[in-house]
Amino acid sequence: MIWEIEDKKDEIEGLDADGRPDPAYAAALGLLPAPFGRRALALVCDVIAWMLVQLPLWIGAVPLLLKLADGSISAYGFVNHPGFVLAVVMAAVTTFLTLVLSVLQLVMHGRSGRTIGKGITGIRTVDVRTLERPGVGRVLLRYLMFCASGILPLIGPVLLLVSPTFDPERRGRGLHDTATRVWLVDVRQGLNPYDDKRLRVARKLVKAEPTRGRTTLPSLATPTDPAQQPAYRPGTRVSAGVIGIARPHAPEDRPEIGLAQAVPPTLPAAAELGKPVFGGYRPAGERPADPVPGAGAPEPQPAQPQPAQPQHLALHLDTGESIPVTVPLLFGRNPDPAGYPTARPVPLEDESKSLSKTHLLVSPADGGLEITDCGSTNGSGLARAGMEYVIEAGVPVMTVEGDTIRFGDRSAVVVRV
Structure with missing residues (x-):
């Protein structure tokens, strides 16, 4: 048997169709x-x-x-x-x-x-x-x-x-x-x-051909005209369960987002088989007896309001890890909190050395997260509605659920937990 080994040649970037440097x-x-x-x-x-x-x-x-x-x-x-x-x-x-x-x-x-x-x-x-x-x-x-x-x-x-x-x-x-x-x-x-x-x-x-320079981000404000479409709608979960970015559409071609409307089950069919009730079982088709006054039946109590569960935003990293952002976090290869005393350092592994030692500051804010590039070498970016924007060092930028944050070669998606 003759084994044929194919030599894998490294692809040289920057050559034209004739193999000459461009x-x-x-x-x-x-x-x-x-x-x-x-x-x-x-x-x-x-x-x-x-x-x-x-x-x-x-x-x-x-x-x-x-x-x-x-x-x-x-x-x-x-x-x-x-x-x-x-x-x-x-x-x-x-x-x-x-x-x-x-x-x-x-x-x-x-x-x-x-x-x-x-x-x-x-x-x-x-x-x-x-x-x-x-x-x-x-x-x-x-x-x-x-x-x-x-x-x-x-x-x-x-x-x-x-x-x-x-x-x-x-x-x-x-x-x-x-x-x-x-x-x-x-x-x-x-x-x-x-x-x-x-x-x-x-x-x-x-290769990526990103948008050069700083571009004006879409407004998050609600339009005063009820018939006007908002400039940006936060990301939501589609039917596949994946975080996506919802884009505005015309009223006649607005897509269906989320699961289809479920039809409620027919309870009588289930009742025919006999179901447990308070106080025991009853045969199918039998009408439950009226409660006897004074027989120890509990009086109905008014419903108590349930406390609202607090919701926070988190960063879902490209490694699959989710980090809740409840306090200011400082990301990098080995973040130095000396210049950010209120932030908690979060070291990230980066074999390609694309992250700076102290790269990105992420803080919770009303309605989203506030991110600030800490003067990193390779910079940071924000992807929203299919467009990528360059984040200027030292300038805080507001992000909302569904945005993708790029820092170095790493990326993270803003999600709600």
Whole structure:
């Protein structure tokens, strides 16, 4: 028997139908091409770092080599010169430092997308298809192409350096960038692709296409005109028993919500079989005897009003757990109640680290719950009537039964208990 194992390849997001990287997708994530001025400054910084490690050679060995070159001393005098040992040591130091700097620059560039110059100027190099680290191999090939351009003195390096200005995609990719499939991005003004959390959130936002900015929520006030439909009706239970959001409809096409009207059972049919009554059983069809005055029959008492059972709202988390909100609650990975002394911390598990340490404050209020984003990293949102609204940090927002609250990658539904 031959077993066939299908290789599961990871799907790369942001590619067009031809498998090429889509510039519009990268722009939607917030990635910006590195400016030419800062790219030139990064190159200057790298050249300065390379020149610094050459100082031992220039100070200790080059003067003696110049004397040998202009004939001031012979080869025999060069070897027996008092400064010959110092010149050899300085040349060895320069060779060692140059090797260490070259390896360090290649590894840093391939693993973290930056060199010394790129780190100073806020530039990172990424794989243009996956938006991940380019790898040491591609960085080395890119460097060798730059060195090979020197075969045509002056013309080759200049042509390679100005080629990013002719990029048809307007992403500043030169000939050596296109050949090695890399892209230089600006992490000062745009998204840092090496920040895994922010890149993951940006990809989710691009997929979900949420409503940008703060949108006016529908009014919860009752309209003054009886014939006018309310702008929003709280969520209710549908026939499947699932919390849903009820949307206003016209009078002629209003849907049936809830269980169908039940038909009351016919009690006479059940009475024919004989049912227990106060004081014993009676045969079917027999009329009960009238109570005899003074025979100990209890007099009817007036019905006592039953105390109303208090109803509270709760958060039904995406894990299936329901948390009643009777006091202010502080949600997060490890909430710190120092800034909210009246709130009770509620730590939540979050393997993806999308929740902040102190993320969301939920407080009971008249007619609903009041939620406040505590300046979280990934923000919070409110889903109502099929629309999602961004919650501004520090601004309390009123929620009602049926609303869905999103905080990080977690979510919760406001329900009544």
